[in-house]
Amino acid sequence: MYGKFLVEGDKLVRELLHSGFKIDAIYSVNDWQMTSHTPDESPDNQLKHVFISENELKKISTHETPNQVVAVVDIPKPKPGAIYTKLNTGLYLACDELNDPGNAGTIIRTAEWFGVDAIFFSENSVDIYNPKVVNAAKGSLFRIPCYYEDLGNIFEANRHLSVYGTFMDGENIYESNLDKNAFVLIGNEANGISHELTPFIHHRISVPAFGKAESLNAGVATGVVLAEFRRR
Amino acid sequence: MYGKFLVEGDKLVRELLHSGFKIDAIYSVNDWQMTSHTPDESPDNQLKHVFISENELKKISTHETPNQVVAVVDIPKPKPGAIYTKLNTGLYLACDELNDPGNAGTIIRTAEWFGVDAIFFSENSVDIYNPKVVNAAKGSLFRIPCYYEDLGNIFEANRHLSVYGTFMDGENIYESNLDKNAFVLIGNEANGISHELTPFIHHRISVPAFGKAESLNAGVATGVVLAEFRRR
Numbered sequence: 001m002y003g004k005f006l007v008e009g010d011k012l013v014r015e016l017l018h019s020g021f022k023i024d025a026i027y028s029v030n031d032w033q034m035t036s037h038t039p040d041e042s043p044d045n046q047l048k049h050v051f052i053s054e055n056e057l058k059k060i061s062t063h064e065t066p067n068q069v070v071a072v073v074d075i076p077k078p079k080p081g082a083i084y085t086k087l088n089t090g091l092y093l094a095c096d097e098l099n100d101p102g103n104a105g106t107i108i109r110t111a112e113w114f115g116v117d118a119i120f121f122s123e124n125s126v127d128i129y130n131p132k133v134v135n136a137a138k139g140s141l142f143r144i145p146c147y148y149e150d151l152g153n154i155f156e157a158n159r160h161l162s163v164y165g166t167f168m169d170g171e172n173i174y175e176s177n178l179d180k181n182a183f184v185l186i187g188n189e190a191n192g193i194s195h196e197l198t199p200f201i202h203h204r205i206s207v208p209a210f211g212k213a214e215s216l217n218a219g220v221a222t223g224v225v226l227a228e229f230r231r232r
Numbered sequence: 233m234y235g236k237f238l239v240e241g242d243k244l245v246r247e248l249l250h251s252g253f254k255i256d257a258i259y260s261v262n263d264w265q266m267t268s269h270t271p272d273e274s275p276d277n278q279l280k281h282v283f284i285s286e287n288e289l290k291k292i293s294t295h296e297t298p299n300q301v302v303a304v305v306d307i308p309k310p311k312p313g314a315i316y317t318k319l320n321t322g323l324y325l326a327c328d329e330l331n332d333p334g335n336a337g338t339i340i341r342t343a344e345w346f347g348v349d350a351i352f353f354s355e356n357s358v359d360i361y362n363p364k365v366v367n368a369a370k371g372s373l374f375r376i377p378c379y380y381e382d383l384g385n386i387f388e389a390n391r392h393l394s395v396y397g398t399f400m401d402g403e404n405i406y407e408s409n410l411d412k413n414a415f416v417l418i419g420n421e422a423n424g425i426s427h428e429l430t431p432f433i434h435h436r437i438s439v440p441a442f443g444k445a446e447s448l449n450a451g452v453a454t455g456v457v458l459a460e461f462r463r464r
Contacts, residue, residue: 106449115442210347217338220455227456
């Protein structure tokens with residue numbers, strides 16, 4: 001399914017229907033349409049909706065116990081003349097070589113919670129249209145703009161935004177000045193932020209440790225940092 | 233393997249060797265001992281260490297690409313005349329019917345980062361000796377005391393500690409008084425905190441939302457709340 005991804009389950013497909021994503025087709029068991037899918041929920045009357053058996057659903061689903069419905073959706077194409085050449089003021093997240101699909105989903109969900117304006121993933125990050133990411137993101141993937149881009153180019157093109165890199169040995173975030181208009185840059189789970197991005201970083205920040213744990217999970221670290229940006 | 237659990241991979245087994253956990257046996261490829269395992273790393277000279285082939289390792293490992301070594305470890309038995317009857321002052325985490333192994337592991341790791349003194353899981357929570365939890369906890373499981381207990385009994389027996397329940401509609405945590413000596417109570421991923429625990433809760437707190445995401449991941453919420461307790 002080149003250029004497509006799957007959205008699975010009643011709740012997630014309903015959230016999808018309210019998004020701007022282009023749906024290729026919906027495959028559901030008979031009950032789904034009958035009991036809860038009302039026509040006005042669909043933003044597009046041309047929507048292809050195919051009824052299938054529980055067994056057929058099991059075959060196309062990536063879940064062990066599929067939940068009524070699967071949608072096939074177009075992966076959004078990057079726009080020519082990229083929109084990021086000049087970003088508005090706001091809070092943005094940048095993920096450098098993020099590897100784990102569960103982390104990516106959690107980060108997308110967390111970013112939406114804290115009102116992040118958009119997320120930029122380096123081109124060597126995990127595929128965010130992977131079913132594990134889609135599930136862990138809990139619908140936030142449909143609402144928060146996500147882009148794959150060269151992070152250095154983005155920082156370069158948006159000098160009006162400060163870049164805060166998260167490190168193990170940075171300045172204590174609770175003692176740092178945090179600009180409202182900023183990029184929060186998260187590194188790879190094992191190796192942190194790549195050296196090529198160092199020249200773009202204005203502030204090196206850390207979440208202080210109170211115990212002996214070696215590191216924080218990438219999703220948790222993102223949450224704690226974004227919470228602090230928003231608390232101020 | 234009744235009463236035992238598995239610890240896998242070079243890094244995690246080394247952290248295990250420095251813990252007080254009782255190791256039943258270590259199974260490793262020849263190289264592991266030869267290149268990096270020095271005898272003084274083992275706290276117990278009686279340790280049973282068996283060399284096996286890569287193929288045998290693959291059979292006992294739960295990983296797709298096992299990493300040199302697997303340890304079989306005794307699950308700690310609860311002590312008779314439980315130690316929690318009167319806890320010291322400190323910060324404690326209580327998890328009510330936590331379901332997801334990845335969340336449990338992340339929460340254990342996060343709790344250690346923020347210097348939580350012990351974690352109490354309700355008896356219907358996920359098995360923390362499940363390989364997914366052990367891996368996600370990244371060694372913190374060996375260093376932070378974890379107990380399965382009736383949470384109501386614990387709160388009842390420790391009236392000197394305030395109970396902070398995390399809710400979707402609680403008081404903004406950034407506007408709440410936070411006691412240094414407290415339980416932070418995290419609810420089930422889908423259903424929140426069970427009604428039976430309501431009478432024990434002194435403060436209902438929330439992490440304020442800035443976007444439209446429906447909820448925070450349990451691990452991220454735990455991290456943001458514990459960070460705020462420690463920041464003060």
